[in-house]
Amino acid sequence: MSDLSALMKAPGAGLEAEDDFERINSLYMEKGWGDGLPIVPPTAARVEKMLAYCDRPLDEPVTLLAPRYGAATPLRLAANAVMAGCKPEYFPLVTLAIEALGDERFNLYGVNATTHPCTTMIIVNGPVAKELRMNSGHNAFGPGNQANATIGRAVRLAMLNIGGATPAAGDMATFGTPAKYTFCAAENEDASPWEPLQVELGFSRDTSTVSVFGAESMHNMNDHESITGAGLLKMMAGVVAATGANNLYFDGAPAFIFGPEHAATIAKDGYSKTDVKKYLFEHGRVPLGMLSDENIERRIRQWPVFNGAFAEAGLDRLVPVMKSPDNAYVFVIGGAGKHSAYVPTFGATHPVTLPLKTHDGRLAKSVAEFRRK
Amino acid sequence: MCELRKRGLVTAVIYSGPFEKLGRNQARTFGVPELPLVEITHPLGGLALADVKGRAAEAAPQFAELVRKHAS
Numbered sequence: 417m418s419d420l421s422a423l424m425k426a427p428g429a430g431l432e433a434e435d436d437f438e439r440i441n442s443l444y445m446e447k448g449w450g451d452g453l454p455i456v457p458p459t460a461a462r463v464e465k466m467l468a469y470c471d472r473p474l475d476e477p478v479t480l481l482a483p484r485y486g487a488a489t490p491l492r493l494a495a496n497a498v499m500a501g502c503k504p505e506y507f508p509l510v511t512l513a514i515e516a517l518g519d520e521r522f523n524l525y526g527v528n529a530t531t532h533p534c535t536t537m538i539i540v541n542g543p544v545a546k547e548l549r550m551n552s553g554h555n556a557f558g559p560g561n562q563a564n565a566t567i568g569r570a571v572r573l574a575m576l577n578i579g580g581a582t583p584a585a586g587d588m589a590t591f592g593t594p595a596k597y598t599f600c601a602a603e604n605e606d607a608s609p610w611e612p613l614q615v616e617l618g619f620s621r622d623t624s625t626v627s628v629f630g631a632e633s634m635h636n637m638n639d640h641e642s643i644t645g646a647g648l649l650k651m652m653a654g655v656v657a658a659t660g661a662n663n664l665y666f667d668g669a670p671a672f673i674f675g676p677e678h679a680a681t682i683a684k685d686g687y688s689k690t691d692v693k694k695y696l697f698e699h700g701r702v703p704l705g706m707l708s709d710e711n712i713e714r715r716i717r718q719w720p721v722f723n724g725a726f727a728e729a730g731l732d733r734l735v736p737v738m739k740s741p742d743n744a745y746v747f748v749i750g751g752a753g754k755h756s757a758y759v760p761t762f763g764a765t766h767p768v769t770l771p772l773k774t775h776d777g778r779l780a781k782s783v784a785e786f787r788r789k
Numbered sequence: 790m791c792e793l794r795k796r797g798l799v800t801a802v803i804y805s806g807p808f809e810k811l812g813r814n815q816a817r818t819f820g821v822p823e824l825p826l827v828e829i830t831h832p833l834g835g836l837a838l839a840d841v842k843g844r845a846a847e848a849a850p851q852f853a854e855l856v857r858k859h860a861s
Contacts, residue, residue: 580814588811
């Protein structure tokens, strides 16, 4: 990989250090180049192996990462993917997630720099999730799966090291969230009674996609008693209809992660995804009187998102958390159990979904297509 | 803000204490490390209108001074 050798000779591209795990980790911690957990030292040899699964020019930015607007080149991303513990074949998904974060709709500056405890939730769809043995079932967001854990961590490390989202300097989160270490899973498409996320968004089922959300940690929705779709949706609308979440005040797009058992019950009663979204839009509303006087005045009556719709409203008027049914993102993840999850977002952010394509624009069926010639 | 500064207009970023580092980093990122930062007492959120006016009163003379310096 001759172009890599040339790039590595550029000033600041690398540093000389003894290849010793403890010493390199001490150095990285001291420099603030990480997330506080031990990293895999990104030696030139390891970075080169990572880049074996990259068909892009190594020094051409995939995007600029806010708040520093650092150039996220494949070379830099590969170093962060090594640090995170990624296998090289995961790298096309890391790169694609980073590309999605650069989309203006995502508002990466806001998501990274805000005091709000949001981070990037990454959802993978399509055949590549199985190819990489990603977890979409039990504990998909929990520990135990290398792809889920390290793809999410690599993206977060890139935001810290390239984007400058460092605590109290570029990331002003009041207290943050453990989801800032990693927050990544695949949709359990086989267990879904509905079309998977990428199909709903207009891609074919055999297209692999990465979706990014400027998300809070998830809020569980437990219901072991409801045996009808209407019952489950009523419970879920109650979770949405809460004060204090950013989605109430912004035109944002929260995610609803349905456990397979809840999804089956709801679908059995004839609810399509569109029906689910419509129900949650219509019933996930907060009575104006639940808010404090100051919030009613400043965040509802005078707030631009509502365009004066509640200027004179009585305290029993219902304020929609989602400003349109289409703002809801619905997908299925998980194993057995009567749980689903609501994932509120930063609010001033919209999810972005990108298809996995090779550099020459072909839809990729496998990560093998990214292997460097 | 940085673009306006580059065009020669008098500009400043108003910040409350904990956000100084973010403000300085952003000014550097956008190529205007000398962008004036006007400090007000933290916090700005969660204040009654009278207190918000108090914060504005802290910022106003600092900004007036910037304008005077620019004019001289």
